[in-house]
Amino acid sequence: SANPLSTTPPRGPSDSETFTVHGYVRSVRKQKRIAFAVIGDGSTLQTVQAVLSPQLAEDLSTGAAVTVTGKWKPSPGGKQSHELQVEDIRVLGANDAATSPIQKKYQSAEYLRTIPHLRPRLPLNALLLRLRSLVTAQVTSYFAKNDFIQCHPPIITSSDCEGAGEVFTIEPATAEATSGPIPGLSDQPKKLPEPFFGSPKYLTVSSQLHLEALAQSVDKVWTLSPTFRAEKSDTARHLSEFYMLEAEVAFVDDLKDVMDVVENMLRSVATELQASRVGQELLEARARDQSEEGTSVSHDALAQRWQGLIDGPWPRIKYAEAIQHLKDATTQGKAQFEFSPEHEDGLQTEHERYLAEHFGKRGPIFVTDYPRQMKPFYMLPSSPSGSDTVACFDLLVPEICELVGGSMREHRHPELQQSMVDHGLRLASDSSTEASGGSMQWYLDLRRYGSVPHGGFGLGFDRLICYLSGVQNIRDVVAFPRYYKKALS
Ligand code: 4AD
């Protein structure tokens, strides 16, 4: 029968209808003649008030998992229109409320990060899981409608795509390396006589290079894949393991076309979110207590943030203009920076934040054409005949700063080879590395066998979830966050 916690209609049972609800006791109030329990199941912020006899409520405590059956009756109390008059209740799993790490009082975001296995039981953390699922569904739908092929590039790779030296190396576990037994494993692992893959392998820092190979086979591709960076950055925006949404488009020769994909895709996500129940609940939650997962974004600011993604077009300015704008803001006394903006120093986070929050309408802004030496080897120069800047963009948004990075790719063989040399990359002169897959010869090969102009981008998916939810710390939007010195459960 209908259930008020169900996410699909018909949601509300009719008067006096009997129905069963499964969930967790959010709170329980026991009086002499009557008891009240609030039941929620995490699939919605909605709860059901269950009214029961003191005998039926005897074993109930906050946090217990229950199945409750009763009649749906108009509620005399003002808070809810109906309540469940309980006829039968079964405790599926009792909760040791006294020792439970989850308590019905204010618990800081930092504390909750120490119990990632229990944190999703909190209604707002459950809501974030649903937001992630909705956004995943919407990007999947957007790409499918626009003829992008979803691909599964490898996680184990042979190179550092970004050349930032932040890769994790992988090797089978050995007794020596793990210095003790692996949890869950009964036997000590034995040392292998030689490297497992024959040459060093790494966890991927970006699927871009593999996507380039696939785009030049089926035109437009995308993936939402785990990505790993051994960055020691102890910030609210960096994780060691995160999801990156990447797309690559063949047969384009204008960076504008790549930025259009980003803009249209994010617009479709915000439009869907605005119309969804998850969106409604996020706004509701903003209007209520905001302490649970650390956010300062108000109801109105969050609604405006989504609208800002829907409204367009977003400003697109060149890096040189951005620097000039920041310099002007400084001399006019409109802005104060710790690092003064200089062309050769790049954009600091504080500069990115200023641009997103003060240039245009406090929303997304594309900054394009960065100096060549600040960017990785694979980027195409802004002008094909050569230039000091590359055809690239960063998409900046308020608070989060960099959300997306993308570029046209160098598709010409000699120029790519030269750029690799200029960036100090080891080329495939050593045939033994080449044979074992330890070189980037395959990537150069793509330019030799039917190369086409192409471009693409990578979006920090967890940062997007922060932006859409108003949650400030990336560690709170990921169920099991991994970051420097921390990877619990
Ligand atoms: O700017 P990045 O490093 O770009 C690339 O890796 C390109 N190869 C992507 C491509 O063109 N296919 O990373 C892309 C985005 C960033 O803009 C940021 O949002 C996110 O990934 N990101 C992180 N998110 C969480 N934690 C980290 N440590 C991140 N590093 C990057």
Ligand code: MG
């Ligand atoms: Mg970047």
